Amino acid sequence: MSKTMRRVGPPLLLLAPSLLLLGVFVYGLIAANFQMSFTDNHTAAQATGQAPAAAVWFDNYTALLATDAFQHSLLNLLLFTAVFLAGTMAMGFGWAWLLEKPVKGEGYFRSIYLFPMAVSFVASGVVWRWLLNSNQDEQASGLNRLFQIIGLDFLQNNWWNNVTFGIIAIAIPAIWQLSGYVMALFLAGFRGIPDELREAARMDGATELQLYRHVLFPQLSPVALSALIIIGHMSLKSFDLIMSISKPANYQTKVPAVDMYVFKSSFDYANAAAVGAILLIIVAAVIIPYLIHTHREEKR
Amino acid sequence: MRINKKSAGVAASVAVLGMTLAACGGGSGSGDADAEGGADQVEVFTWWAAGSEKAGLDALVGVFQEQHPDTEFVNGAVAGGAGSAAKDLLQTRLQAQDPPDTFQAHAGAELQDYIDAAQIEDVSGLYDEFGLTDAFPADLVERLSTEDGAIYSIPSNIHRANVMWANPAVLEDAGLDTSAEYEDLDAFIADLEELDEADVTPLSVATTWTQVHLLETVLLADLGPEAYSGLWDGSTDWESDEVTGALEDFETIMSFTNADRDGLDWPEATQQVIDGQAAFNIMGDWAVAAFEEQDKELGTDFVAVPSPGTAGTFDFLADSFTLPVGAPHPEGTEAWLETIGSLEGQTAFNAAKGSIPARTDADPAEFSEYQQTAIESFANDTIVSSLAHGAATPVATLNAISDATSKFTTGASDLDAYQSELAAAAQG
Numbered sequence: 202m203s204k205t206m207r208r209v210g211p212p213l214l215l216l217a218p219s220l221l222l223l224g225v226f227v228y229g230l231i232a233a234n235f236q237m238s239f240t241d242n243h244t245a246a247q248a249t250g251q252a253p254a255a256a257v258w259f260d261n262y263t264a265l266l267a268t269d270a271f272q273h274s275l276l277n278l279l280l281f282t283a284v285f286l287a288g289t290m291a292m293g294f295g296w297a298w299l300l301e302k303p304v305k306g307e308g309y310f311r312s313i314y315l316f317p318m319a320v321s322f323v324a325s326g327v328v329w330r331w332l333l334n335s336n337q338d339e340q341a342s343g344l345n346r347l348f349q350i351i352g353l354d355f356l357q358n359n360w361w362n363n364v365t366f367g368i369i370a371i372a373i374p375a376i377w378q379l380s381g382y383v384m385a386l387f388l389a390g391f392r393g394i395p396d397e398l399r400e401a402a403r404m405d406g407a408t409e410l411q412l413y414r415h416v417l418f419p420q421l422s423p424v425a426l427s428a429l430i431i432i433g434h435m436s437l438k439s440f441d442l443i444m445s446i447s448k449p450a451n452y453q454t455k456v457p458a459v460d461m462y463v464f465k466s467s468f469d470y471a472n473a474a475a476v477g478a479i480l481l482i483i484v485a486a487v488i489i490p491y492l493i494h495t496h497r498e499e500k501r
Numbered sequence: 502m503r504i505n506k507k508s509a510g511v512a513a514s515v516a517v518l519g520m521t522l523a524a525c526g527g528g529s530g531s532g533d534a535d536a537e538g539g540a541d542q543v544e545v546f547t548w549w550a551a552g553s554e555k556a557g558l559d560a561l562v563g564v565f566q567e568q569h570p571d572t573e574f575v576n577g578a579v580a581g582g583a584g585s586a587a588k589d590l591l592q593t594r595l596q597a598q599d600p601p602d603t604f605q606a607h608a609g610a611e612l613q614d615y616i617d618a619a620q621i622e623d624v625s626g627l628y629d630e631f632g633l634t635d636a637f638p639a640d641l642v643e644r645l646s647t648e649d650g651a652i653y654s655i656p657s658n659i660h661r662a663n664v665m666w667a668n669p670a671v672l673e674d675a676g677l678d679t680s681a682e683y684e685d686l687d688a689f690i691a692d693l694e695e696l697d698e699a700d701v702t703p704l705s706v707a708t709t710w711t712q713v714h715l716l717e718t719v720l721l722a723d724l725g726p727e728a729y730s731g732l733w734d735g736s737t738d739w740e741s742d743e744v745t746g747a748l749e750d751f752e753t754i755m756s757f758t759n760a761d762r763d764g765l766d767w768p769e770a771t772q773q774v775i776d777g778q779a780a781f782n783i784m785g786d787w788a789v790a791a792f793e794e795q796d797k798e799l800g801t802d803f804v805a806v807p808s809p810g811t812a813g814t815f816d817f818l819a820d821s822f823t824l825p826v827g828a829p830h831p832e833g834t835e836a837w838l839e840t841i842g843s844l845e846g847q848t849a850f851n852a853a854k855g856s857i858p859a860r861t862d863a864d865p866a867e868f869s870e871y872q873q874t875a876i877e878s879f880a881n882d883t884i885v886s887s888l889a890h891g892a893a894t895p896v897a898t899l900n901a902i903s904d905a906t907s908k909f910t911t912g913a914s915d916l917d918a919y920q921s922e923l924a925a926a927a928q929g
Contacts, residue, residue, distance in 0.1 A: 244897070245614035248596065252617070270904065273913075336761045339700070340778070362763055364913045450709035450900075451763050452907040463904075466589065467897040468614055 231481065238262070238474035245468035254471075261475040270452075271460060271476075277368040278456045278483075282436040284369045288376035289432050290425070293383025300384070301391040311388070315381040322378070326445025329374040333446065335359040361446065367453040371446055375439065383428045390424035391417070423498075430491045437484050542573035543833030545822075546601035548587035550580035553790045557854030561657070564846045569836040577601050583766070595620045600825035602834045608645055608656050608821040610733070611891030611899075615823070616653055622824040623651040627835065633842045636860045640884040641817070644892075654821035657841045658856035661875055662785045662887040663718045663816035666771065666792070667804040671780045675699040681781070683809035686722050686750045693757040696780050703757040705779035707770035709907045712762070713899075714889040715783050716751050716906060722810025723747035726883045732927065733886065733893045739924035748916055748923075755910055763911070774803070783808045785818070785890070789871045790855045799870050807878075815882040818890035819859060894927070901926030 239258050246252040265271045296314050300307050317325070334343040337357045341349055348356040360370040394417060402416045440458035447454040449463055457476050464473035549558040555578075562574050579587035591604055600620070606612055615621045625646075628634050633655065634642060641659075645652050669679035675696050683689040696703035706715055721729045724743055731737030738744070759779065762770070771788045773779035775795060782788070792803050799805060807814070822841050824834050840846040847858035848867055857868065857875045865873045886892035891899065905922035908914045914922065 244617065246617035246619075249618040249620065251619045270908070330764055334761050334764060336759065340702075340759070340761075359760060362760070362911065364911050447763065448708045450903045450907050451911070452904065452913055453763070453911045463900055466585070466592070467900045468592075468618075469897065 234474045234477055234481075237470055238478045240471050242471040243469045248468055248470050261471050262479070265472060265475055265479070270455070271457070273452070274455045274457050274460050277454065278437065280366065281368045281372050281375075281439070281456065282433060284372040285375050285379075285436045285439075286429065286432055288372060289379045289383045290428065292376060292380035293428065294387050294425075296380065296384040297387030297391060300388060311385070314384050317378045317380075318382050320378065322375075322439075322442040323445045325374055325378060326442050330446045333360040333370055333373075335362040361454055364453050368443075368456070371443055371454060374446070375436070375442055378442075379432060379435070383432065386424050386428050387421065390421045394420050426491070426494075430487065433487050434484050437480060437487070539830050540569075540572050540832035540836060541830070542575055543602045543830055543837045544575040544577045545837060546577040546579070546587070546591060546604035548579055548581075548584035548605065550578045553787075553854050557658075557850045557856075560849040560853040561840065561846055564843070564849045565837065565840040568840050568843065568845070572833050572836045574837075575602075577604075595825065598827060600828055602828045602830045603822045603824060603837050605820055606654060606823060607891035608654055608819040609886050609892030610894050611896060612653050612821075612823070613895045614897075616647065620826055621653050622826055623653060624655060624824050624838065625650065625652040627655065627838055627842075628652060631839055631842045636842070636844075636862060638859075638861055638880070638884070641819075641859060644817075644884065644886060645821075654823045655838045655842050656819035656821040656859040657847065658820055658851050658854060659859050659875075659879060660785050660787060660818050660820075660856050660890075661815055661878070662714060662818055662890060663721060663808040663811045663814065664784065664786050664788070665806055665808040666774050666782045666784060666788055667806070668774045668777050668780055669801070669804055671696075671701055671774075671777050675701070675780070679804065680806070681804050682806045682812070684812075685810045686719065686754070689809035690750070690753055690757075693754065693781075697757055701777070702759045702773060702779035704754060704781045704783070705770040705773040706755070706758045706762045706782070707765035707767050708763055709903050709910075710889055711767050711770060711784065712755070712910050713903050713906050714785070714887075715754070717888040717893075718783055718808040718811060718816065719751045719754060720744070720747050720888075721814060721816060721885065722808065723750060726814045726885050730885050733888075739927050740920065744923075745916070745920060748920055752909075752916060763907075785887075786871065786875055787855060789869075793855075793869070805871055805874075813882050815878050815884050816887050817879070817884050818887040818892045820856075895929075898926055898929055901929075 238261055239256055240247075240254045241257045241260070242248060242254040244252065247254040296310075300310060304310065332343040334341070334345065335358075336342060337345055337359070338349075341357065344360075345357040348354060359367075361367040363370070398416055399412060402412045407415070438458065439456070440462070443454055443456060443459060444462075449459050457480050461473050461476040461480070464470075464476060547554075547558060549555055558576075558578070562576075565572075565574055579590055581587075587605075591601075594600060595615070595618070606615070612621065628642075637656070641656070642652070645654065645656070647653070665681065667679075667681040669681070672679045672681060677692050677695060683692075693703040706712055720732065723746055724732070724737065728737045728743065732739065732744075759765075759770075759773065767784055767788070768791055770779075771782050771784055771791050774782045775792060775797060786805070789799075789805065792799075797803050806812075822838055824831065824838065828834050842860075844858075844860055844862060847860050848863055851858050851863075851872070852867055855869070855872070857863075857872050857879060861880060863876070865876045868876065888894060888899065888902070894902070902923060905914070905919055905926055908922070909916075909919040
């Protein structure tokens with residue numbers, strides 16, 4: 202007994218503060234959030250206990266999911282995620298592939314591509330709000346003006362003010378910002394593949410295409426998966442970029458995170474918590490299979 | 502060596518644990534030490550951190566320090582987001598029962614949430630003590646009172662929401678009357694059409710809240726002050742044909758506005774009028790500061806008139822100060838509220854901020870030309886409450902109306918759907 206204590210005690214003591222903090226401030230608060238989302242706490246009076254709040258279990262969820270407004274938010278989130286993911290993966294891989302061959306001034310390009318990531322979403326959002334100005338023709342500014350100057354007038358559009366696809370315009374700055382990061386991940390992946398493997402493949406008569414298909418891509422797939430997970434969960438949580446380009450009340454760019462903010466500022470804590478819980482469930486649906494997958498890999 | 506390492510680890514973890522506990526315990530005790538109702542200080546929570554608002558607050562503090570030299574003023578101003586950052590922090594502080602001694606809030610229905618949550622005190626006693634019941638217009642006092650006669654805040658200033666700003670040079674180029682006063686919306690819409698052909702934006706507008714602001718002036722114009730006020734107490738039917746007509750006018754007017762509206766905030770929309778890119782802008786009278794800062798003269802460089810069809814009505818909103826439940830220095834708060842309500846305080850504050858005093862006994866000569874016209878209207882016109890600025894409805898209703906409006910103006914819903922969404926929003 203005392204022997205185990207001596208073996209386990211100090212590490213446990215060392216871990217205790219972070220376990221305690223995680224327990225209270227992460228898992229405890231998640232539990233509190235779920236508890237709140239199961240009540241009918243929709244007014245300021247209920248939030249302070251001046252009026253009674255009752256448990257309504259899943260009513261808030263079913264009511265939310267049934268409204269057009271929230272379905273619109275979810276659809277926006279889906280569109281945003283799809284375009285953001287596809288865009289960053291394509292751009293990131295493309296750049297990595299170009300830089301992977303010995304290029305003059307590679308370090309220089311690497312910094313240029315990676316730099317946008319150092320800018321905060323809020324700061325770049327301010328600039329992109331101007332670039333994505335929806336005025337056209339005489340009053341155009343930003344990208345629409347650029348299209349006029351280079352004679353591509355037909356490319357002018359109203360960007361994020363389109364009701365259905367507006368959210369995709371906001372995915373553009375997100376792609377601009379994170380492609381460099383995906384590039385760095387892929388570049389590290391490429392560098393991790395020993396030259397001997399490529400030479401061996403070439404000796405065996407593999408064409409360049411076959412080399413990529415059968416030698417390089419299989420070794421890059423763990424990198425691709427991590428990139429997908431990282432970008433995917435960032436997209437689900439994205440709020441700051443959308444808020445700094447658009448405004449919380451703008452219908453065309455609403456996503457669940459914005460709904461959560463608006464509910465909270467209307468003192469509707471139950472619905473805010475329910476939206477938060479839905480977001481958590483969506484993120485978990487992405488992350489948990491990944492965690493299980495990596496856990497299995499490590500065991501092997 | 503080994504033992505050393507181990508004990509160092511234990512020491513480190515104990516230290517971390519200690520710091521954690523200290524951090525957890527820190528927040529709660531701080532306010533209690535001096536909580537004896539002391540008049541020694543007052544923390545004033547506002548979002549007046551820049552521009553004319555900051556100048557107004559500074560002027561107010563000057564008067565406060567003369568009137569109450571023993572009470573220390575603690576500035577709790579939170580900058581950013583036109584008050585949204587401050588409101589968020591305030592919500593958190595009130596919820597955690599750590600209220601400031603007094604906070605700024607729009608007078609009227611916006612206070613309802615705080616009242617329902619029992620977070621602010623009835624200050625009607627102070628109205629008698631400071632003689633404010635006679636100093637403020639009866640219309641205003643009635644609007645500030647709840648149904649059972651309680652009043653929860655003291656206004657520091659009055660703003661007018663139904664003001665239309667126009668650029669006379671643009672109007673002249675289009676061959677229109679430069680005085681720009683309109684009896685009704687039909688005449689206004691006819692001129693918007695003419696302007697539309699003249700290659701300028703007829704009416705500039707900005708993001709959702711300014712569209713709600715526009716909607717409110719359109720409702721006021723078409724329904725008249727009485728039916729407009731009825732929208733907020735349930736006596737006017739939101740589903741009625743009159744409202745449908747007003748919403749049709751709103752749709753028509755919105756079709757004459759700039760395409761990039763959703764990305765702008767009010768100063769950018771007002772700037773379009775100043776720069777001559779747009780002919781008209783409907784915005785509250787805080788916009789006068791934007792014109793004056795750029796050395797524009799009322800009457801020659803810009804025109805400020807009641808928004809079309811609303812002459813004789815004063816669509817009001819007011820900043821006001823409260824006494825939160827459990828304020829650490831209630832006597833300091835009383836001192837602050839006395840200054841807020843006093844003639845000197847209101848004069849100093851409003852001369853700097855550009856709004857007008859709530860008191861009727863202020864001397865108009867101390868204010869600017871625009872302010873003098875507003876003072877006169879406030880004394881003589883019918884007063885109604887602003888929707889977009891929290892005077893007419895609680896926050897949740899306003900948010901629902903904003904959502905419906907944004908949906909409608911981006912083209913995601915039609916007029917019928919919009920009207921029923923508004924009706925649902927007003928019912929809460």
